[in-house]
Amino acid sequence: MSRFQVMTMTDAAADRVREIVSARDGARGVRVGIKKGGCAGMEYTVDLVTEPDPKDDHVEHEGAHVYVAPEAALFLLGTELDFEVTKLRTGFTFKNPNQTSACGCGESIELKPADLKALAEARGTA
Numbered sequence: 001m002s003r004f005q006v007m008t009m010t011d012a013a014a015d016r017v018r019e020i021v022s023a024r025d026g027a028r029g030v031r032v033g034i035k036k037g038g039c040a041g042m043e044y045t046v047d048l049v050t051e052p053d054p055k056d057d058h059v060e061h062e063g064a065h066v067y068v069a070p071e072a073a074l075f076l077l078g079t080e081l082d083f084e085v086t087k088l089r090t091g092f093t094f095k096n097p098n099q100t101s102a103c104g105c106g107e108s109i110e111l112k113p114a115d116l117k118a119l120a121e122a123r124g125t126a
Contacts, residue, residue: 006057006068007032009081013092014064016083021065026050029065032081033072042075044094074098 009017021027029052033045049067052058056067059081068076079096 005059006073007059007066007076007079007081009059009061009064009066010083011062012083013066013081014062016092017064017066018062020048024048028052029067031056031067031069032076033069034075044092046092 017030021029027048027050029049031045031047031049031053033047034042035045037043049065052065052067053069055070057070057073059066059068066081075098076094076096077098079094079098082093082095083091084093
Protein backbone atom coordinates (compact mmCIF):
# COMPACT_ATOMS: atom_id res chain seq x y z
CA MET A 1 0.00 0.00 0.00
CA SER A 2 1.39 3.40 -0.92
CA ARG A 3 1.74 6.16 1.61
CA PHE A 4 -0.93 8.87 1.56
CA GLN A 5 0.01 12.07 -0.26
CA VAL A 6 -2.07 15.26 -0.14
CA MET A 7 -1.15 15.99 -3.74
CA THR A 8 0.75 14.45 -6.62
CA MET A 9 3.17 15.83 -9.19
CA THR A 10 3.85 15.04 -12.80
CA ASP A 11 7.25 14.07 -14.17
CA ALA A 12 7.56 17.60 -15.63
CA ALA A 13 6.93 19.16 -12.21
CA ALA A 14 9.42 16.79 -10.58
CA ASP A 15 12.04 17.73 -13.20
CA ARG A 16 11.53 21.45 -12.49
CA VAL A 17 11.66 20.98 -8.70
CA ARG A 18 14.95 19.05 -9.06
CA GLU A 19 16.31 21.85 -11.31
CA ILE A 20 15.39 24.51 -8.74
CA VAL A 21 16.93 22.54 -5.87
CA SER A 22 20.16 21.76 -7.75
CA ALA A 23 20.67 25.45 -8.55
CA ARG A 24 20.49 26.61 -4.92
CA ASP A 25 22.84 25.66 -2.09
CA GLY A 26 21.08 24.05 0.84
CA ALA A 27 17.72 23.69 -0.95
CA ARG A 28 15.73 20.57 -0.09
CA GLY A 29 12.59 21.12 -2.17
CA VAL A 30 9.72 23.55 -2.62
CA ARG A 31 6.82 24.39 -0.35
CA VAL A 32 3.35 24.82 -1.79
CA GLY A 33 0.76 26.89 0.00
CA ILE A 34 -2.07 29.31 -0.58
CA LYS A 35 -2.58 32.94 0.36
CA LYS A 36 -5.44 35.38 0.18
CA GLY A 37 -5.12 37.65 -2.81
CA GLY A 38 -5.93 38.26 -6.42
CA CYS A 39 -9.26 39.00 -7.99
CA ALA A 40 -10.74 35.52 -7.29
CA GLY A 41 -9.71 35.46 -3.63
CA MET A 42 -6.72 33.10 -3.33
CA GLU A 43 -3.36 32.45 -4.95
CA TYR A 44 -0.99 29.50 -4.90
CA THR A 45 2.46 30.06 -3.43
CA VAL A 46 5.64 28.12 -4.24
CA ASP A 47 8.68 28.82 -2.07
CA LEU A 48 12.14 27.29 -1.74
CA VAL A 49 12.62 24.97 1.26
CA THR A 50 15.97 24.77 3.00
CA GLU A 51 14.67 23.41 6.30
CA PRO A 52 11.48 21.31 6.03
CA ASP A 53 8.77 22.00 8.61
CA PRO A 54 7.77 18.74 10.36
CA LYS A 55 4.13 19.90 10.23
CA ASP A 56 4.16 20.01 6.42
CA ASP A 57 2.84 17.12 4.35
CA HIS A 58 5.71 15.70 2.28
CA VAL A 59 5.29 14.63 -1.35
CA GLU A 60 8.12 12.91 -3.20
CA HIS A 61 8.25 11.91 -6.86
CA GLU A 62 11.38 10.80 -8.73
CA GLY A 63 13.66 12.43 -6.18
CA ALA A 64 11.78 15.74 -6.15
CA HIS A 65 10.47 16.92 -2.79
CA VAL A 66 7.40 19.11 -2.32
CA TYR A 67 6.15 20.18 1.09
CA VAL A 68 2.54 21.22 1.60
CA ALA A 69 1.79 23.85 4.24
CA PRO A 70 -0.66 22.49 6.85
CA GLU A 71 -3.09 25.39 6.37
CA ALA A 72 -3.22 24.58 2.64
CA ALA A 73 -3.73 20.80 2.86
CA LEU A 74 -7.54 20.96 2.87
CA PHE A 75 -7.49 23.20 -0.21
CA LEU A 76 -4.89 21.13 -2.07
CA LEU A 77 -6.21 17.60 -1.37
CA GLY A 78 -6.23 15.68 -4.65
CA THR A 79 -4.32 18.36 -6.58
CA GLU A 80 -1.80 17.49 -9.29
CA LEU A 81 1.21 19.81 -9.57
CA ASP A 82 2.45 20.17 -13.15
CA PHE A 83 4.98 22.38 -14.94
CA GLU A 84 4.29 23.82 -18.37
CA VAL A 85 6.06 25.94 -20.92
CA THR A 86 3.78 27.75 -23.36
CA LYS A 87 4.07 30.85 -25.55
CA LEU A 88 2.34 32.89 -22.85
CA ARG A 89 3.82 31.56 -19.62
CA THR A 90 6.26 29.18 -18.00
CA GLY A 91 5.52 27.89 -14.54
CA PHE A 92 3.87 25.47 -12.20
CA THR A 93 0.21 24.70 -12.75
CA PHE A 94 -2.28 23.16 -10.35
CA LYS A 95 -5.04 20.75 -11.41
CA ASN A 96 -7.16 21.13 -8.30
CA PRO A 97 -10.53 19.41 -7.76
CA ASN A 98 -11.27 21.94 -4.98
CA GLN A 99 -11.09 24.91 -7.35
CA THR A 100 -14.52 26.43 -7.94
CA SER A 101 -13.49 29.28 -10.25
CA ALA A 102 -10.52 31.25 -11.54
CA CYS A 103 -10.00 34.78 -12.78
CA GLY A 104 -9.28 35.54 -16.41
CA CYS A 105 -5.53 35.90 -15.88
CA GLY A 106 -5.33 32.43 -14.35
CA GLU A 107 -3.22 33.61 -11.42
CA SER A 108 -6.01 33.83 -8.88
CA ILE A 109 -8.47 31.10 -7.91
CA GLU A 110 -11.43 30.43 -5.69
CA LEU A 111 -11.09 27.28 -3.59
CA LYS A 112 -13.41 25.33 -1.35
CA PRO A 113 -11.84 23.20 1.38
CA ALA A 114 -11.93 19.44 0.94
CA ASP A 115 -13.95 17.40 3.40
CA LEU A 116 -11.96 17.23 6.65
CA LYS A 117 -13.27 13.70 7.28
CA ALA A 118 -11.98 12.60 3.85
CA LEU A 119 -8.55 14.04 4.62
CA ALA A 120 -8.41 12.29 8.00
CA GLU A 121 -9.51 8.98 6.46
CA ALA A 122 -6.97 9.30 3.66
CA ARG A 123 -4.21 9.95 6.19
CA GLY A 124 -5.39 6.98 8.24
CA THR A 125 -6.00 9.14 11.31
CA ALA A 126 -9.80 8.95 11.36
